Amino acid sequence: MLQRYFDYLKVKEGDGVQKITYLRNKDIIPMGPERRIWGVWSLTFYWSITNVTISTWSGASSLLSLGLSVGETMGIILIGNIIIATLALLNAAPGGYYHIGYTISQRVVFGIRGSWVGIIIRIILSIVWFGSQAYLGSLCLSCVFASWSKSYLNMKNTIPDSVNMTTQQLVGFVIFQLISIPPLFVKPERFNKALIVSCSATFFAMLGITIWTVARNGGSNGPLMNESGDMSSSTRGWAWMYGISSWYGSLSSGVANQSDFTRFSKKTWSSLYGTIFSLVVVGTVIPLMGLISASAMKGRYGIEIWRPDEIIMYWLDEDYSATSRAAAFFCGLVFTVSQITFNTMGNGYAGGMDLAGILPKYVTIRRGAIITALFSWVVQPWDFYNTSSTFVTVMSSFSVFMSPIVGIIISDFWIIRKKHIKLSHLYTDDPSGKYWYWKGVNYRNLIIWIICFAPGLPGLVNSANSSLTISPGAKKFYYGNTLFEFAMAFFMTYVTSLVWPYKDIEEVDSFDYFATWTDEECAKLNIVPYSKITKNDIEIDPITSVLSSEQVIILAEESIIQKE
Structure with a gap:
């Protein structure tokens, strides 16, 4: 009975390759035209x-x-x-x-x-x-x-x-x-x-x-x-x-x-x-x-x-x-x-x-x-508004946690990856996927995030309870946490990528698996558009089992030949 209830609650699947898994549905895959x-x-x-x-x-x-x-x-x-x-x-x-x-x-x-x-x-x-x-x-x-x-x-x-x-x-x-x-x-x-x-x-x-x-x-x-x-x-x-x-x-x-x-x-x-x-x-x-x-x-x-x-x-x-x-x-x-x-x-x-x-x-x-x-x-x-609660102050101080994340994202996308993302690997738990890292976690960036927000915690606690004293240095760091933490996260993310470089950092998909772009956009991006992927390609579903670059190229060539 319970299983039937959960089955009823499941998101309904779309057509073709856009099947539902525990990593994707129609609302979190790349948006189509x-x-x-x-x-x-x-x-x-x-x-x-x-x-x-x-x-x-x-x-x-x-x-x-x-x-x-x-x-x-x-x-x-x-x-x-x-x-x-x-x-x-x-x-x-x-x-x-x-x-x-x-x-x-x-x-x-x-x-x-x-x-x-x-x-x-x-x-x-x-x-x-x-x-x-x-x-x-x-x-x-x-x-x-x-x-x-x-x-x-x-x-x-x-x-x-x-x-x-x-x-x-x-x-x-x-x-x-x-x-x-x-x-x-x-x-x-x-x-x-x-x-x-x-x-x-x-x-x-x-x-x-x-x-x-x-x-x-x-x-x-x-x-x-x-x-x-x-x-x-x-x-x-x-x-x-x-x-x-x-x-x-x-x-x-x-x-x-x-x-x-x-x-x-x-x-x-x-x-x-x-x-x-x-x-x-x-x-x-x-x-x-x-x-x-x-x-x-x-x-x-x-x-x-x-x-x-x-x-x-x-x-x-x-x-x-x-x-x-x-x-x-x-x-x-x-x-x-x-x-x-x-x-x-x-x-x-x-x-x-x-x-x-x-x-x-x-x-x-x-x-x-x-x-x-x-x-x-x-x-x-x-x-929040009818008492002496400092909760609004604390919530506004959540930049302590968010600023390093923004710094990591910007450094990673613009400087390290140079605007290259392999979309298909974002929706797979295959260990060979680019974004699986170690057991599904990129501990490098996670540690950077913790290092960057930790100095701001004493100031955040002090803003919630001013009776708890902190050092002048900790208070000043908190005052400027937006700029300090962003800069720290940005440069630490970049430096660690130089010391421990990612593999094939600029590799992208050869197929438009998610129908993200129009045929004209695919031509500019030099990838095979969704409209030219065959039924066999969809059934193989390279999003679930990560394919090598060579396999993707073979599939692309086969789909074009079949359509011709």
Whole structure:
């Protein structure tokens, strides 16, 4: 009975060579032309939706708390965004060139079995951030309900204080989570239009709130724009370093899995201009809007309000007129849709892809995304914002673990392999496969990863519990972990490849086994297209039993002769 149940849950097989194994299914093999439909605009709005969120809007608050001026804060954000854009583009290359995602690129650097290390970290991040963003989205949804009903706005709390959540917040969170499920059924590549519409509407809603707050303050930007703390040049320098690391840390998981979405691109570098514009321009303008709005609110009302949902609730409390309610409804609705869109792309699909990589026989992107959403309830994200919990700080510090992985991937793909990957060997457990290494694990890169993130652990622990003292050196390393760990991982990966070189590093497939490219693309790549592989070739299935180069050439010649 149990076996029948598991058989029922198995992912249904596709046609031809795309059979399901414990290493592959239709969602984690290289994307074929029929699914590669993202152009420049889709990839532009992919990164834009990451920035037109509550988190990015209010992000400058944590930097100002370091005692930095507004100019310094914006300088940190700009530099951080340039670093993020650079690393995102470099890390996007496996997706652009070979149409494989982060999940599969982990097999290249850590081995077929060792890949679980990087994948599991990403799954944890996806679940936690899905819950976190869902809670923020539920607060936006509450703005919509409050614009409909004053009784909802003033709803009495019937939940014990120990729960750290009000009745109003619970209603919003439950409904938001429920309406977040249907979008997860949409294929990721088909979600691009929702990105464009949601991102555009949210930008103008944020612009409207900024204009409103400044207008309410008599056209003045407010007092925060001129504040700055006194500190030594050394302290200020390390504050800059910490600010850059923390800004990068909030997006480190998105940088790491950039190839999950560039694999849907029509052309290799469709993401180039959109990524630069979205991260450097949009990613800098949005926190500036949040900063100006918070400053204007302080100037007008004497309080700093950093989140847009709190600004909306505040104006409803102050003025429950028809005009105010209409504005609250529109802004609340737009922000709710924005949070759903971002959460679906950045956390739901990302978690789904990683879960599909671990259990491809049973999990597709859709199933994995739903699992991610369901598990996000467990983390109780309301505690992140309604208590003195430092969990958000700690999660933002996960760049300690992600930066070395990004450094290893970039060094391995660009410098060591020189953009060469043998796709068929990524889906086999044959010991002669290129990415099997030693018993399925590339211990070389695994050790490099541990060496690089270990010095940052004391700082991460200290950020969670400041009563635990650490040395000044350890704290400074943590402040600059983004740059330090990336550089360490990048160069150590390269140097070890010189000392212990990989065998046949630039060997690639002679067959397009996965129907990844069009016939024209195959001609440019000098490989036999999928359309010219015979039925006999498919039945032999060279993906399961790794063939030598000579055998592949023989099969290619035979298939061409048979077709002639």
